[in-house]
Amino acid sequence: NAGVTQTPKFQVLKTGQSMTLQCAQDMNHEYMSWYRQDPGMGLRLIHYSVGAGITDQGEVPNGYNVSRSTTEDFPLRLLSAAPSQTSVYFCASSYGQEGTEAFFGQGTRLTVV
Amino acid sequence: SQQGEEDPQALSIQEGENATMNCSYKTSINNLQWYRQNSGRGLVHLILIRSNEREKHSGRLRVTLDTSKKSSSLLITASRAADTASYFCATDPSGTYSGAGSYQLTFGKGTKLSVIP
Numbered sequence: 498n499a500g501v502t503q504t505p506k507f508q509v510l511k512t513g514q515s516m517t518l519q520c521a522q523d524m525n526h527e528y529m530s531w532y533r534q535d536p537g538m539g540l541r542l543i544h545y546s547v548g549a550g551i552t553d554q555g556e557v558p559n560g561y562n563v564s565r566s567t568t569e570d571f572p573l574r575l576l577s578a579a580p581s582q583t584s585v586y587f588c589a590s591s592y593g594q595e596g597t598e599a600f601f602g603q604g605t606r607l608t609v610v
Numbered sequence: 611s612q613q614g615e616e617d618p619q620a621l622s623i624q625e626g627e628n629a630t631m632n633c634s635y636k637t638s639i640n641n642l643q644w645y646r647q648n649s650g651r652g653l654v655h656l657i658l659i660r661s662n663e664r665e666k667h668s669g670r671l672r673v674t675l676d677t678s679k680k681s682s683s684l685l686i687t688a689s690r691a692a693d694t695a696s697y698f699c700a701t702d703p704s705g706t707y708s709g710a711g712s713y714q715l716t717f718g719k720g721t722k723l724s725v726i727p
Contacts, residue, residue, distance in 0.1 A: 603652045
């Protein structure tokens, strides 16, 4: 049982480049989310999805795009990378029931130079 | 904006001692959760307390919730070196999609716990 899998684990981008961070879960969870973690800031919500075809913005959505075509996958796209997007990105999933916890992937450490 | 705020930011104790971390939040919640993060790793769920609960136990963990003060505390008893990690509180807001799960968590900045053998 793999849980939540994120790829890649590390990535270096040049300013202006685009890329997609992959997230897949095998627990048949309805809900999936992307967070970023910056030093001293805790985790902040970027985008989330409550089911296939349904996405919405979180606290810090600018510069990111998401889609959810299947229950299992929730990719995060950086449209034009900026140094301010240097961060550690975490994907999480959860059941669609109140009172259930989120399961997190191991993170993607992204550096934009 | 960050809703939860943990206190203290860092805590260093000897093995065998108890560790207490506090969390404050700002808005109405369905539940409050505590997560642990080992250095360079993902977050692992520890315990969840619902808004209508006041105290919850799980092994060496004890969580309290005071919704009137919008605060929670996490107590780790008889700490071990393996408890060394960062601990985050996360709130699951009320008024979200019906049957809401933990897709819209708001995290605090965390408490970095060091347990010295």
